[in-house]
């Protein structure tokens with residue numbers, strides 16, 4: 063008899079964004095005349111930059127000729143892309159990351175979900191609340207939690223992110239082994255200072271813990287004093303793995319390209335306390351389970367590091383930040399409290415009511431889709447997240463409708 067991994071039965075019925083998509087499609091079926099504006103899932107709407115498109119086309123043409131055709135590429139990514147990433151994303155900011163510490167992949171979601179395979183079942187995992195659901199769900203699937211009670215899984219150390227701590231979690235009181243951090247944060251859009259991030263790096267070093275740092279939204283940071291990478295903090299290379307993506311800075315949500323940085327110094331321990339290189343373990347996993355990102359996609363990603371590519375990506379992110387400013391201004395004028403949206407594409411709004419009710423009300427009264435805060439954890443109850451990823455025209459129209467519905 064084939065039996066299932068019963069940990070899956072502990073999960074909430076469906077993944078947050080699939081749940082929202084289903085509600086929206088039901089609404090559209092029942093109200094075909096209504097035009098819905100989606101400011102829910104953080105999916106980009108603008109086309110790829112000319113620099114990426116040109117490189118993409120050229121690489122596709124290379125695939126047509128036997129002499130320049132590429133079959134299986136290196137699982138870790140082509141050298142040209144890994145070198146461009148190391149130089150432009152890290153070394154340029156004083157972070158000593160080398161090309162061979164970078165693993166190119168098809169998504170930060172997959173990597174942040176898969177990485178926990180490297181760790182034993184009985185570690186203590188600390189996860190912020192609210193949080194991007196992938197961190198928690200993948201640990202539930204792996205059997206690192208007990209049952210779901212009163213909105214929380216037993217066995218997880220939740221790091222509350224509330225108005226009282228400016229949505230930046232405090233260090234845990236108990237010892238934890240694996241810590242998830244995401245800045246600029248999804249969903250709250252808040253950022254962390256170098257000083258605050260250093261306390262986490264110091265905690266991890268003191269406790270032989272590991273930080274999984276999700277920096278998928280770093281391109282939205284406009285405040286030069288804020289860290290874009292955890293490796294800007296001294297000592298982080300020994301205790302942190304970082305996830306990055308081309309989705310939000312270069313519009314690759316449908317094109318698929320991302321990378322994970324696993325420094326060579328980064329260690330974890332066996333039951334006898336002997337240290338092991340996480341770089342070697344992740345490399346082993348990557349080579350076994352992943353066949354690399356396609357050559358044209360990697361060339362398109364590399365092109366964002368040309369002078370033209372850099373300027374075009376900055377303009378792309380600036381475009382969405384302008385939307386974020388529009389959303390902030392509207393919410394302020396309506397008297398709502400919010401955070402995020404200045405170094406992030408997400409605005410986290412205190413809705414003054416149940417967050418799913420707020421979601422339904424906005425959809426029904428304004429035809430605008432947001433993300434209910436409760437979907438990100440118990441501390442998200444009463445909040446909604448609005449994403450800046452849409453056209454100026456749609457965001458302005460959505461804010462007009464919102465003002466009418468809420469004003």
Ligand code: MLT
Pocket residue numbers: 102103104105171194248
């Ligand atoms: C979100 O809306 O939180 C993101 O789009 C999710 C993702 O990038 O997978």
